[in-house]
Amino acid sequence: MVDFFNSKELLIDGIGKLKSSKIPSPEIDARILLSYASNFHNTIYMHNNISISKKDKNKFYCFLDQRIHGKPVSRILGSRNFWKNNFLINKYTLDPRPDSEVIIDVLTKTCRNNSNHLQVLDLGSGSGCIGLSLIDEIKNASLLSVDVCKQSLEILDKNAKKLDLSKKLQFAKINWFENTWSQNIKIITQNDKLFSKNKFDIIVCNPPYIKSSDIEKLQAEVKNYDPLVSLDGGIDGCDSYRAIFKDLRELVAEDGVCFFEIGYDLLDNIKIILKEFNFNLIRVHKDYYGHNRVIEIN
Ligand SMILES: C[S@@+](CC[C@H](N)C(=O)[O-])C[C@H]1O[C@@H](n2cnc3c(N)ncnc32)[C@H](O)[C@@H]1O
Structure with missing residues (x-):
């Protein structure tokens, strides 16, 4: 019965x-x-x-x-809606946040009807939510997604297949704290037909940016379920920005732009780092709560 x-x-x-x-x-x-x-x-x-x-x-x-x-609903389901799609997640990937949709919102407005082919680089791709959403919106584009975590690249690959975007994607395990990281990215672009040049028109990045001393104070749902490698930004939250900006110039096309998500209280520190590495702050974009959330630089 x-x-x-x-x-x-x-x-x-x-x-x-x-x-x-x-x-x-x-x-x-x-x-x-x-x-x-x-x-x-x-x-x-x-x-x-x-x-x-x-x-x-x-x-x-x-x-x-x-x-x-205390397990978040997205972790029970193993997926999270982001921008227009549903993304698979696992215990190695950050749970995608609505804050990061600001990057897609700004870029789609300027690039959706672009006639030139655009090369996009997603640094610290996690589930792939940012980069894959972009190439889903910008039809004439190819994407290189990189992350230090092998298991999150596996989820990125699954998401690309699920969204039928694999033909526009290459991905690799890269650690931006290693000296050769930008050189290794150039080698990929030289050897892959998806890319016609070794610099990128659009670079997006949502690095770990929580100050180490603040990790303990995070909500239990974040602290216990998001991987530490996706959260911990070092003593002042800026370790990854410093490592990336040091070599980023190598990878940005002449008229290219970069969008970095930042902690809402990091802007003053980030401005100092940008100056040190000769980047111009074009604009600061606010998130849905009115916080400074994304810097646009070149
Ligand atoms: C804040 S999460 C962002 C993930 C995804 N882009 C998103 O917005 O949901 C940061 C990502 O950077 C990756 N990451 C952390 N340190 C890294 C490093 N040294 N080199 C490359 N990737 C790194 C983490 O594995 C994680 O996927």
Whole structure:
């Protein structure tokens, strides 16, 4: 005999459990988790009155339990919506943030109808959300994505396949703290047909920028689930900017632009580093909360 359970009753019970554990958005989380547990293609709402099998009900309660113990919904689902697409994530990738969509928003406005072929470099690509969203928007473009973490490059590859963007993508394991990092990128461009020159028209980067001493103070969902390598920016949060800016000139085309996400409180320090390495600050873009979030430089 197959037991079935009513979705409305499960939702009410799930919301109650999340509420009593002080989970911030119980209604939304319960709806998403029940839909995912039951492989329902749309979000299940109260009015839907769907029959849920015992197996899916058990899955739902298992997900609720993980959520109650602090696991973010995106980590339970193994994916996160970013800009226009859904990106797979794993424990080695940062959970993509809406703040980073600012880069796509600004660049698509200027480049969407570009007739020249554009070469894009994504430094510290993680799940690939920034670079892949860009080449999805800018049709005439190729992308080189690099990251120090092999397992996040595997997820990037899966996301590129899922979005049918693999033909426009090359990727490599690169560590910008190594002396030869920019040379190694040039070697890739020289040997891959996707690239016709060894400099890039657009460089995007969301490096780790949390001050080491602030890591402990982060929300549990961030501290316990985002990998340290994607968060820790060293004593002043700027270690990666210094390492990258030192050799970045080698990789920017003459009329190219670079977009770097920054910590909202880092702008003054970053300005000093930009001066040291002869970069011009063209503009500072704000995130959805009004914080200084992305610098545009050349
Ligand atoms: C803040 S996360 C950004 C990930 C992704 N671009 C996003 O916005 O969701 C920083 C990324 O830089 C990578 N990373 C950290 N240190 C690096 C290094 N020394 N060289 C190359 N990549 C590095 C991390 O593995 C991580 O994927």
